[in-house]
Amino acid sequence: MPSSLREVMSRFATGVVVVTVGGEHVHGMTANAFTSVSLDPPLVLCCVAHSAVMHGALSASARFAVSVMAADQERVARHFADKKRPLGAAQFTSVDWRPGPLSGAPLISGALGWLECELTQSHDSGDHTIFIGSVLEAGRGDDAPGLLFHNGAFGSVEGADLAQRRVRTLQ
Secondary structure: OOOHHHHHHOOOOEEEEEEEEEEHHHHHEEEOEEEEEEEEOOEEEEEOOOOOOHHHHHHHHHHEEEEEEEEEHHHHHHHOOOOOOHHHHHHOOOOOOOOOEOOOOEOOOOEEEEEEEEEEEEEEEOOOOEEEEEEEEEEEEEOOEEEEEEOEEEEOOOOHHHHHHHHHHHH
16 A cells, blocks of 8 residues: 555645754755645644654744745755765865855755744654644745756746636636
């Protein structure tokens, strides 16, 4: 079942984010199991495998950040998905970033958007934990195509053009 589930879920196109934690446990991780939960109050969630370094980092931190990747940031997404990259602050030396003013977590430059969050809940579910964060601050980057992950490969979507086409189609 796990292999057929993985195969079916690979057909579901998702956006790509980099989740980061600052401070003593500074770490970054590419994720596509990320979504908004609620607008009022503003909540998001990210699912992280129990075996991932990020699991321990998020569990130990009160705050984290999320950077929504642009299509031209595939290299950054691949970097934070690479289990052979250096750990700690060294993993950020090849990436342009700035510390989040509220979380201290790295915000990746060139991202389509950023969120700074406070960890409010965590729920173990199977081999993952669902981490829920209350959004403290949100910022938007330039309009650009977004990075997608579909069928085991990275791709992109023209965010503004797609939205305009959809609006025209719905009218």
